[in-house]
Amino acid sequence: MKRILIVDDEPNIVMSLEYLMRSKGLDVSIARNGTEALEALKKNSFDLVLLDITMPDVNGYEICTRIKSNEQWKSTHVVFLSAKSKQSDIEKGMSLGASDYIVKPFSTRQLSLRVLDLLNENA
Amino acid sequence: MKAYTIISLIGLYITALFLIAQWGKLRGRAFINRHSGIFYALGIAVYCTAWTFYGSIGRAATHGLDFLAIYLGPVISLPLWAIIIRKVSRISKTQHLTSLSDFITARYGRNWALGLVVTLLVVMAITPYLALQIQAISSSANVLLSDIMVDRVNIDIAATVLLMIFTLSYGVRFAFDPEERSGLIAAIGFESAFKMIAAFAGGLILIRSLFGGAGSLYKRALDAGMSNLLVINDPQEWWWMLIISSMTFILLPRQFQMAAVSQKNERDIKTAMWLLPLFLLLMNWWIIPIALGGNLYLPSDSNPDYHFLNLALASNIGFLPGLVFLGGLAASTSMIVVSASALGNMVNANFFIPATLKRREEPAQSINPLLMRRLAIVLIFVLAYLYYTYFVEQRSSLVSIGMISFIGIAQLAPGFFGALFWRKSNSVAVLVGLIGGFLIWLAAFGLPQWTPTDVGQAYVFHIFSTWSPMSNIIFASLFVNTVFMVGLSIVLPMNPLERTQAEIFFNIMNISRDRYDQSPIKTGRITFERLEKMMLRYLPEELLSETLYKRYTIMRVEAAPFAEVPGDLLSYSERLLTQIIGPVAARIVMNREIEEDSINTFDIQDIIQETKATQRLNVALREKTEILERTTAELTMANDQLQAMGSLKDDFLYTVTHELRSPLTAIRAQIEIIRDDQDMPEELQNQFLDAAISECERLTNLITTVLDIEKFESGNQQLSYQSTDLRKLADRTLENMRAWAFSEGTSLEIDGPEVAYCDVDEARIQQVLMNLFSNALKYGRERISLRIHQETDAWTICIEDDGPGVPADDVPHLFNKFYQSTDQTVKKRIGTGLGLAISYNIVRSHGGQLELSQNPPEGPTTFCITLPQKTSSL
Numbered sequence: 001m002k003r004i005l006i007v008d009d010e011p012n013i014v015m016s017l018e019y020l021m022r023s024k025g026l027d028v029s030i031a032r033n034g035t036e037a038l039e040a041l042k043k044n045s046f047d048l049v050l051l052d053i054t055m056p057d058v059n060g061y062e063i064c065t066r067i068k069s070n071e072q073w074k075s076t077h078v079v080f081l082s083a084k085s086k087q088s089d090i091e092k093g094m095s096l097g098a099s100d101y102i103v104k105p106f107s108t109r110q111l112s113l114r115v116l117d118l119l120n121e122n123a
Numbered sequence: 124m125k126a127y128t129i130i131s132l133i134g135l136y137i138t139a140l141f142l143i144a145q146w147g148k149l150r151g152r153a154f155i156n157r158h159s160g161i162f163y164a165l166g167i168a169v170y171c172t173a174w175t176f177y178g179s180i181g182r183a184a185t186h187g188l189d190f191l192a193i194y195l196g197p198v199i200s201l202p203l204w205a206i207i208i209r210k211v212s213r214i215s216k217t218q219h220l221t222s223l224s225d226f227i228t229a230r231y232g233r234n235w236a237l238g239l240v241v242t243l244l245v246v247m248a249i250t251p252y253l254a255l256q257i258q259a260i261s262s263s264a265n266v267l268l269s270d271i272m273v274d275r276v277n278i279d280i281a282a283t284v285l286l287m288i289f290t291l292s293y294g295v296r297f298a299f300d301p302e303e304r305s306g307l308i309a310a311i312g313f314e315s316a317f318k319m320i321a322a323f324a325g326g327l328i329l330i331r332s333l334f335g336g337a338g339s340l341y342k343r344a345l346d347a348g349m350s351n352l353l354v355i356n357d358p359q360e361w362w363w364m365l366i367i368s369s370m371t372f373i374l375l376p377r378q379f380q381m382a383a384v385s386q387k388n389e390r391d392i393k394t395a396m397w398l399l400p401l402f403l404l405l406m407n408w409w410i411i412p413i414a415l416g417g418n419l420y421l422p423s424d425s426n427p428d429y430h431f432l433n434l435a436l437a438s439n440i441g442f443l444p445g446l447v448f449l450g451g452l453a454a455s456t457s458m459i460v461v462s463a464s465a466l467g468n469m470v471n472a473n474f475f476i477p478a479t480l481k482r483r484e485e486p487a488q489s490i491n492p493l494l495m496r497r498l499a500i501v502l503i504f505v506l507a508y509l510y511y512t513y514f515v516e517q518r519s520s521l522v523s524i525g526m527i528s529f530i531g532i533a534q535l536a537p538g539f540f541g542a543l544f545w546r547k548s549n550s551v552a553v554l555v556g557l558i559g560g561f562l563i564w565l566a567a568f569g570l571p572q573w574t575p576t577d578v579g580q581a582y583v584f585h586i587f588s589t590w591s592p593m594s595n596i597i598f599a600s601l602f603v604n605t606v607f608m609v610g611l612s613i614v615l616p617m618n619p620l621e622r623t624q625a626e627i628f629f630n631i632m633n634i635s636r637d638r639y640d641q642s643p644i645k646t647g648r649i650t651f652e653r654l655e656k657m658m659l660r661y662l663p664e665e666l667l668s669e670t671l672y673k674r675y676t677i678m679r680v681e682a683a684p685f686a687e688v689p690g691d692l693l694s695y696s697e698r699l700l701t702q703i704i705g706p707v708a709a710r711i712v713m714n715r716e717i718e719e720d721s722i723n724t725f726d727i728q729d730i731i732q733e734t735k736a737t738q739r740l741n742v743a744l745r746e747k748t749e750i751l752e753r754t755t756a757e758l759t760m761a762n763d764q765l766q767a768m769g770s771l772k773d774d775f776l777y778t779v780t781h782e783l784r785s786p787l788t789a790i791r792a793q794i795e796i797i798r799d800d801q802d803m804p805e806e807l808q809n810q811f812l813d814a815a816i817s818e819c820e821r822l823t824n825l826i827t828t829v830l831d832i833e834k835f836e837s838g839n840q841q842l843s844y845q846s847t848d849l850r851k852l853a854d855r856t857l858e859n860m861r862a863w864a865f866s867e868g869t870s871l872e873i874d875g876p877e878v879a880y881c882d883v884d885e886a887r888i889q890q891v892l893m894n895l896f897s898n899a900l901k902y903g904r905e906r907i908s909l910r911i912h913q914e915t916d917a918w919t920i921c922i923e924d925d926g927p928g929v930p931a932d933d934v935p936h937l938f939n940k941f942y943q944s945t946d947q948t949v950k951k952r953i954g955t956g957l958g959l960a961i962s963y964n965i966v967r968s969h970g971g972q973l974e975l976s977q978n979p980p981e982g983p984t985t986f987c988i989t990l991p992q993k994t995s996s997l
Contacts, residue, residue: 012789012814019807020796054781083784086777104788108795 002119003027003044007037007063008052008081013104017050017081020108024116034058041067046076047119053082053093061096068097077118081106124444126273129264133278136449137285140310140456144293147309148302155305155312159387160394162308165315166381167395168402170197170372172252172458173259174525175406176322176451177428183414184427187352192361193529194407196368198400205392207373210543212383214631219702221298223379223535224469229706230542230628231550232621238473238707240554241535244561245376245469247569248531249462250503254511255524256455257283263451266432267444279511286459287504294464295496298384299666299702307464308385314457319406321450325435325443326409333438334416344415352415359590363597364526370536371529376465377458463507467500472705475499480711492661492703514572527568530597534560537601537608545612546625552611560604567596633738649717652684654696657716661704670699693717779829786818786825793818828957835964842884842968849879849888849918849990853909856892860900869903875911881918881992887965888990891973894958895922895986902926902984914989921976921987928979937975938963966990 004026006017014030021028029044031037034057037049041063049067053060060080067073077099082089085103093101099118102111147155155162174193182190197204211226220226223245228238261279268276289310297304334340344352355361372378386392417430425433432451435444475495515524537556541548561569586595617625627634649657658667674695675682688696693713700709793811797803834840857871864871892909899907903924910921929937938959959973966973970991977985 010785010789012818013785013792015814016789016792016796016811019811020792023796023800083781083788085780085784104784105791106788108792109799 001025001027002047003029004115004119005029005031005037005040005044005046005049007031007034007049007055007060009033009055010052013052013081016108020112021050021115024112026115026119034060034063037063038066041073045072048077048079048099048115050079050081050115051098053080053084053089061092064093064096064098079115079118081111124267124269126268126276128445129267129276129448130278132445132449133260133264133282133452136452137282137289137456140289140314141292143313144289144306144310148293148306151309152302152305155308156387160391161398162312163381163386163388163391164395164398164402165312166308166385167378167399168315168319168406169311169377169381169457169461170375171315171318171403171406171454172525173256173263173451173455175410176318176431176447176454177259177263178525179407179410180414180417180430181426181428183352183410184418184430186356188355188411189357189361189364190410191355191407192364193368193525194403196365197372198403199365200369200372201396201400204369204373205396207543208382208386209389209392210631211373211379212386212389214628215383216386217631217634218627218706219298219698220706221384221702222465222468222472222705223374223376223539224473225701225706226379226383227535227538227542227553228473229701230621230624231538231548231553232618232624233707233710234550234554235473235477235707235711237538237550237554237557238477238705240557240561241538242469242473244531244534244557244564246466246503246506247565247573248528249376249466250506250510251514251524251572252528253459253462253466253503253507254515256459257507257511258515259455260452263429263432263448266429267436267448280508282456283504283508286456287463287501289456290460290463290467290500290504291497294460294467294500295493297464298468299670304385307460311381311457311461314453315402318450318453318457319402321446321453322409323405325431325447325450326413328440328443329416329431329434329438330409330412332440333420333434334412337412340412340416340419343419347419349415349418352418353411357591357594360594363594364529367526367529367533367597371532374532374535374539375462375529376469377461380461380465459507463500463503466503467496468705470502471496471499472708476704476708477711480708480715490661493663524572526593527572530593530600531561531564531569533597534564534600534604537605541608541612542625542628544629546629547612547617548608548625549612549615549617550621551615552608555611556604556606556608559607560600563596563600563603567592567600649688649693650685651682651688653716654688654693657712658696658699661700661712666703671696779825782825783822786822789818790815825957828961832957832961832964835961835968840964840968842887844882844884846880847883847885847888849881849883849911849920850875850877852885852889853892853911853920856889856896857909859893860896863897864900864907867900868905869900870906872906872908873910874908876913879911879913879918881990883969883990884965888969891962891965891988892920892922894962895988898958898986899924899926899984916992917971917989918992919987919989921985923977923983923985926984928984929975934975934978938973962988 004021006014006021006028008014008017009032011032014032018028018030029040029046031040034055037051038058040046041049049063051060051063060082064078064080067076067078078097080093080098080101081104082093082101083104084090090101090103100114102114143151179190179193214220215226218229220229224238224241227241228234231237257279260282261277264276264278293303293307293310295303297307330337330340334343341353344350373382382395413431413434414427417425417427417434420437421430421433432444432447435447471492475498476490476492479490479495534557537560538548538553541553584595584599585592586599590598655667655671658671662670672682674680674692678689678692680689680692697709697713700712704712793815797808797811831840853873853875857873861871896907896909899922903926906925908923910923912919963973966988972987972989974987975985976987977983
C-alpha cells in the first residue's frame, strides 16, 4: 500500500484530505506543521507528500528542499498545495523539485487523479 | 660693517628685486593668480614704510604710544575700507581709471583744473616723503658703517637711480599690461613679506637675547622713569591721527594703486580683511620694546630713529644688523617704487598730456603717452632726490614729514568720499574746498617744508588753545575744505557729463558690467578710419590690436573705413584712451576729434532700473529654481512613499486573498467529497457540512475585519461613544474568556478601581480587550492579569502575561496587518493575524494609544491601552 503524508495547518483541510486519500486506498499520515512533518518523514518513508507552504514554523519550501536533498527521500513525490497563487511562488516550488504545484482551492477529483498518477508512475 | 659689504647688500637686494619682478612677469603669473588674495594684502602692506622701521621707533622713544594711531586707524576702519575699496575698484576697472587723480577727475566732469590741483597737492605732500625714504636708506647704511678707511658711503644716488630703473621697468604699463602688473605685484609682495619677517624676527631676537625678555625690559624701563612712554601723550592729536590715517589708508597714491588699480579679484578684499591686521600687528608689536630698550641700552645722544639698527649692532649677532637694514631697505624701496609710479602717472595725465594737447591746435602729430609717463616718473625721482639733497637733511624726525604728508593727502577726502557717496557733490565745490584746505596746509606745513628752514615760517594759528598746533591745522583745513565742498555742492548746478558720472559712481554696485559697456557716455559722428588714426596717435599699435580690434569682433562690428562708429564703441575707445592718457586728456581728444551731436544725457536711472530688474529677475529665477528643486525632491519622495504604500497594499491584498483561500479550500473540498462519495456515512457527511459552515463563518469574520481595518485606516469608521464603565466591560470580557483560559490551564486576574467611566465605543473596546486577551492566552503560561488605573484625564488598561515575550524581530511589525510571529511552533495559531492591527486602529481612533509597554527579560509581557476619559477633544 502506498504511503502518503498530508502536511497542512488548517484542520478542516487536513480532515478533508485525509478522508479523500483514505477513500482512494492509501495509507495516510498527518502533520499539522513543518516540525511534525519532518518528524514523520524521519519515522517512515512516504511515496508522496501533500505539502502546504505557509506554515508558522518551517515552511513548505524548506521541507521540500530537505526531502529532495536527502538520498533516502529523494524518490518521494512532493505536491505543493498552497494558497500562494503567484507565478513566482509556483516557479519557486517547481524549481525545488516538486512533482506538482496545486493552487488552493482545488478540485478534489483532479487532486485525486494527479496523486494516483504520480503514485502509479513509480510502480 | 665694511663699506663694500653694505654696498653689495644693497646691490644684491635690488638685483633680487629685479629677478623677482621678472619672475612674476613671466613664469610666476599663474602662481600669483592662484594666491592673488595674499599678494593683494601684501601689496596694500606697502603702507608700512621706513617710517615703521625707523620713524615709529623714534616717535615711540620720545612720545610713547602716539605712533600707534597710524596703524590702529586702518585696522579699526577696515570694514569700512572694504566697502569703499570694493566700490572704488569696480569703478576704476569699468572706467579704466589708473590713479587717484583719474578717479577724482573722472567723477567731477573731467575738470582739468581739479586734476591739476589734486596732482600738485599730491606731489607736494608725497615728494618729501619719498625723499625721506631715500634718506632712510642712506642714513641706515651709514649707521651700519664701521670702516676706518671710509667715513661715509654715498649710496643715495646709486640707490635712487636703480629704483628709478626698476620703476620704469615695472611701473609704467601696469594699468593695461597684465605681465608688467604681475611683475610689480610679485616684487612688492616680496618686499612686504621680507620687511615683515625682518621686523618680526629682528624684534623677537633682540627682545629675547639683548633684553632678557619683555617682562624684565618693561620693569627696567619703569624703574628708569619711562612710564610716560607707555601711554598716549597727546590724546587730542592721537585721535586726529587715527582719523587721518584711516583716510590716508585709502587715499595715499600708493594705497590707491595697490588696493584699487592692481586688484585682480574682488574677493581678494576678503583675504586682505584678515591678513592686513595680522600683518600690521606683526610689523608693530616690537616697536615699544625696541624703543624702550634703545633708550636704556644706547648712549643718550644716539638718534632714536635708528634704535633698531643700533641695538642690532650692539647685540653682536652677526647677521642681525644686515637683516634689520635690509628690512628697512625693503620698506623704503617698496614705497618709493609704488609712489613714484603712481605720482608719475598722475603728473603725466594732469600736466604733461593736457599741456601737449592744448598747445597743439592741429593734432596731426602723434604723441607717445608712455614715453611721457616715463619722463614724469623720472621727474618725480629727480624732484625727490633734489628735495632729499637740499631739504631733508635739515628736518628733524622721519615721522613728522610723514604726518605732514598724511595731512596733505587727507585734503582729498571730501572730494573722494563725495564722489562715492553723494550724488550732488559738484566739481567746482570740490575744487574750491580742496584749494581752501590745500592753502591752509600749505601755509602751516607745505611751504615751510618746501623752503630752506631760514626762509619759510610756519603759519600756525590756534582755534582751540588746548589742542596741539597740528590738531588745529588738521581741524581747520578739513573743516574749511568740507564746508566749501558741501555748501557749494548744494548751491551749484552740475553739467550733464558730471551728472551722468555721479550716477554711475554712486550706483556702480547696481550696474552690471555688460550693461555699462553698452551705455554710451557720449554720441557723435566719426568714421572707423578716423577713430583708428586718432587712437594710434596715443596708443601703441600692439595695444590697439589687443583691445580695440578685438572689441570689433566681440561686438560683431563690420569696421568698414568710412562707416560710422557706433556709440558704445566710441565710449569704449574713450575708456581705452583714459587708461593711457587719463580721463581729462581723453575727453579733450574725443571732443576735438568727434563731430559731436550732443553730449548724450542718457538716463542712467534707466540703466540702473534695468540692471536692478535683471537682478530681481535673477533672484526670482533662483528662487523659482530652488522651489522647483524642492518640489522635485518632494515629488520623488512622495513617489517613493506611494510605491512603498503600493507594495504594502499589494502585500495586503495578497495576504487577504491568501487568507480567503484557506477556508474556501476547506469548504470546496468538503462539499466535493460529499458529492462524489456516495458511500460516505451520514454522520461523517454532517461533520463535513458543519465544518464547511464554520469555515463560512470564518470567511465572514475575515471580511468584516478587513473592511473594519480599511474603514479605520481611511478614517471612515464612525465610533458610537457612550459613557462606559471600563471595569464592568473588563469583567464581562474576562467572563467570556474564562472557559478557554480554563482549558489552557491559565488563571485570570483583574485589578483596579470598582468603577472606571470613560467615553468609548463599548463594542469596539471590548473587541480590543478580546484580541489582547486571546493574544495573551496564546503565549501566556499560568497567569494573565488585567489592571486598570487612572491617569490625568485618561484610563490605562494593561494586560499582562507570563509568556516568553515578543521576539525582538517582531516588535517593529507588531501592529501590522496579518503579521504573525514566525515563532508559533507549539500551539496552533488562532486568529486572522489582524487582531493587533485592528485593536491598534480602534484605540487610535479613540485618540488613545496601544503599545507594548513591557517585554521580557525586564518583566512580564504587557500591552497597554490608554484612552482619554472625555471625548470632548475629539
